[in-house]
Amino acid sequence: MTTILSKEKVAMRDIFGETLLKLSVEDAAVYALDGDLANSTKVDMVAVNNPDKFLQMGIAEQNMMSVAAGLATTGLQPWVTTFAAFLSKRAIDQIQVQIAQPKLNVKMIGAYSGLLTGLTGKTHQALEDIAIFRTIANVVVLAPADSVEVKKMMEFAHKYEGPVYIRLARDPYPNIFSDDYNFELGKAVTLKKGKDITIISTGTQTVRSLEAAEQLESEGISVAVVHMPTIKPLDKEAIIQAAEATGVIVTAEEHSIYGGLGSAVAEVLVEERPVPMLRVGVRDRNSESGPNDEMLEKYEISPSHIVKAVKEALKKKSDLKMGE
Structure with missing residues (x-):
């Protein structure tokens, strides 16, 4: 693949x-x-x-x-x-x-x-x-x-x-995938390896997560990107492995932060491997129509907002280590 x-x-x-x-x-x-x-x-x-x-x-x-x-x-x-x-x-x-x-x-x-x-x-x-x-x-x-x-x-x-x-x-x-890609039910796909933090994304936010990761790499931050094509059944092992590998998670989805991918990942982490995490998604607000780029910025799910969340999550990770 x-x-x-x-x-x-x-x-x-x-x-x-x-x-x-x-x-x-x-x-x-x-x-x-x-x-x-x-x-x-x-x-x-x-x-x-x-x-x-x-x-x-x-x-x-x-x-x-x-x-x-x-x-x-x-x-x-x-x-x-x-x-x-x-x-x-x-x-x-x-x-x-x-x-x-x-x-x-x-x-x-x-x-x-x-x-x-x-x-x-x-x-x-x-x-x-x-x-x-x-x-x-x-x-x-x-x-x-x-x-x-x-x-x-x-x-x-x-x-x-x-x-x-x-x-x-x-x-x-x-397109992220070439024609030889093989979809497997319940299996996440690691699109990019990194050691500092993992972005777990789904759907359309995966492209934006890769764009955010590219920007972060240019700033010296090593970012892993894991695409989660199956929300249910969820690949729990991939989430646990990401938590163990980088110690901090950001989720990204073009969906409400309530009940979607971010919630699903948080459920796994709190039960199996608690680490700092932040969710990028639409907050508790009504939506509206508008030009795509303006919508992504207003509802805080653009690549720049993923970058911001990654930096905030890394600070959480740092603060946690300092408190140990």
């Missing part, structure tokens, strides 16, 4: 649409269910090129999940696509009772996750979806860093028997 940081940017949703079309052609069991957002989620690639495998469910997310559950009981594999905000908050009762509890083979795709959703407004942003889905028994929760990982996760999900939630971003991002 080779990690890179390409100059070319690719949108996760484009690769999602292409891959789902391929799966729908190759596997008679695969169906695409759409909540009237096909041109945004790119599931319209199935609608145009394989219309017999495309089911338009309209703006009725709860009903869409119930239909998906019904299809799964007949041996089909429905892929449900809508914005992460609608999937995680409008239809959560149907997901828990009709899909998760009986462990049905439904794949749930939350598009337009996080802050950067274009000028769609706060109603279309999801900063709570990881927190919601990781509390539901039997659901696998995934957050890819780039378009290569999207494809690999979808190939995994297609073979996996049970409910899977995949969180996708709207805008293009540089």
